[in-house]
Amino acid sequence: MAGGSGQRLGYGIPKAQVPLSGVALLTRALRGVEASGVAAAVSVAVPSGDTVLRSLCAEAGMSVPLAVVDGGETRAHSVRAALRALPADIDSVLVHDAARPLTPPEVFHRVAAALAAGAEAVIPAVPVTDTIKSTAPTAPGQAGIASRTVTGTPDRSALRAVQTPQGFDAALLCSAHSAAESFDAAQAAAVTDDAMLVESLGAVVYVVEGSQTSLKITTPLDLLLAEAVLAQEQNRLED
Ligand SMILES: Nc1ccn([C@@H]2O[C@H](COP(=O)(O)OP(=O)(O)OP(=O)(O)O)[C@@H](O)[C@H]2O)c(=O)n1
Ligand SMILES: C[C@](O)(CO)[C@H](O)COP(=O)(O)O
Numbered sequence: 001m002a003g004g005s006g007q008r009l010g011y012g013i014p015k016a017q018v019p020l021s022g023v024a025l026l027t028r029a030l031r032g033v034e035a036s037g038v039a040a041a042v043s044v045a046v047p048s049g050d051t052v053l054r055s056l057c058a059e060a061g062m063s064v065p066l067a068v069v070d071g072g073e074t075r076a077h078s079v080r081a082a083l084r085a086l087p088a089d090i091d092s093v094l095v096h097d098a099a100r101p102l103t104p105p106e107v108f109h110r111v112a113a114a115l116a117a118g119a120e121a122v123i124p125a126v127p128v129t130d131t132i133k134s135t136a137p138t139a140p141g142q143a144g145i146a147s148r149t150v151t152g153t154p155d156r157s158a159l160r161a162v163q164t165p166q167g168f169d170a171a172l173l174c175s176a177h178s179a180a181e182s183f184d185a186a187q188a189a190a191v192t193d194d195a196m197l198v199e200s201l202g203a204v205v206y207v208v209e210g211s212q213t214s215l216k217i218t219t220p221l222d223l224l225l226a227e228a229v230l231a232q233e234q235n236r237l238e239d
Contacts, residue, residue, distance in 0.1 A: 001164075002026045002053055002098035003045040003071020003078035008218050014047045015217065016098040017056070021230045025217060026053055028101030030060040036108030038094065039064050043085040045071035045078035076191045080177045086170075093173050095194050096165035102226055103165070103214040110208040111167040121198045122167040124210035125160035132159055163210040166194050176201055 002025075006015025016026035026044070033039050041064055046053040048070040057068045067085040071078030079095055086093065092115045094108065107124050114122040135148040142149070168176075176197035183191070191197060195205045213229050215222055 001045055001071070001075055001078050001082065001095065002029075003047050003081075004075065004099070005047060009220060009223070014050055014053060016046070017050075017052050018217070018223070020101055020217070020223060020226050024053075024056055025101045026056050026098040027060055029096060029098040029103070030057070030062060030066075032101070032103045032105070033096065033108070034060075034062055036105040036112075038108045038112040041065045041067075041087050041090065043067045043069065043082040044098075045069050045082040047071055074188050074191065076177065076180055076188060076194075076197070079194060080181070083174060083177060090170050092167060093170045094165035094167045095173075097216060099217045100164055100214050101217065102229055103163070104211050107163070107209075107211050107214055108165055111165050114206050114208050115167045115169070119167075119204070119206040120169040120172050121195060121203050121205040123193075123195045123205055123207055124163045124165070124214070125207050126163070126210045126212060128156060128159045128161050131156055160207060161210075162193060162195070163214045163216070164193075168194065168198060172198055172201070172203055176203075 002016035004015055006013070006018065009015050009018060011018050017024050020028060033042060042062060044057050044066065046068055054068050057066055060066070069081045069085045072081055083093065094111060096103070111122045111124055132154060133150045134152045134154065136151050138145070138147055138149050173194060179201070180191060180197050199205055215225060217223055217226060
């Protein structure tokens with residue numbers, strides 16, 4: 001998925017074009033897919049009319065067929081557009097973010113292996129290190145102190161920070177996305193990953209180990225962190 005604009009990164013160009021140590025995020029993500037060897041075909045959603053990312057796809061030198069489609073208003077719209085461009089006879093789909101340029105091959109392998117073992121839906125994830133609170137807007141009359149108050153503290157040991165690629169039985173994912181096509185704007189905005197759509201159909205979603213380096217580039221700080229990860233890898237290779 002490379003159809004986003006990258007508002008939070010704030011570069012003024014689609015995020016997938018943004019260079020990470022000189023190589024565009026999309027190119028790095030495609031290299032990750034290629035290195036994993038799990039894909040028989042790839043479908044990339046780019047912002048409508050974007051020619052730069054289309055060129056990067058053509059130059060990526062993928063060893064499997066690669067389709068490029070115009071993405072949509074939300075990530076889920078882009079996923080639907082990309083799904084429509086995949087070959088009709090595929091059994092499984094891995095949905096991956098161009099915004100995760102450093103996902104190691106083993107994460108792709110764990111997701112693909114779980115699908116091969118019979119899972120209908122699989123997500124990679126890592127334990128959370130912060131304590132997470134649910135919150136709500138402060139009640140009228142108390143708003144002078146702070147804008148939100150705490151409504152609960154979920155058990156951290158059960159929480160996971162979820163990554164991509166997320167893997168699915170192709171028919172299940174298509175059904176889940178068909179159901180989401182009728183969502184209104186608020187419902188559509190609340191869809192932050194694909195797994196939650198199949199969860200709403202009652203499917204069992206399996207969790208496999210993700211990777212700390214599979215971070216999502218969302219803000220400028222994430223880009224700095226990713227550059228540091230690459231520099232460390234480079235040093236390790238030179239040692
Ligand atoms: N309409 C959209 C929105 C997002 N994405 C993709 O979904 C992934 C995760 O989205 P996010 O990190 O939120 O990217 P942006 O939408 O570009 O970021 P922002 O919300 O800051 O604008 C990214 O690879 C992004 O390109 C997409 O294909 N189509
Ligand atoms: C799909 C995802 O990468 C899983 O963590 C994430 O939910 C995308 O969120 P975003 O707000 O669209 O970046």
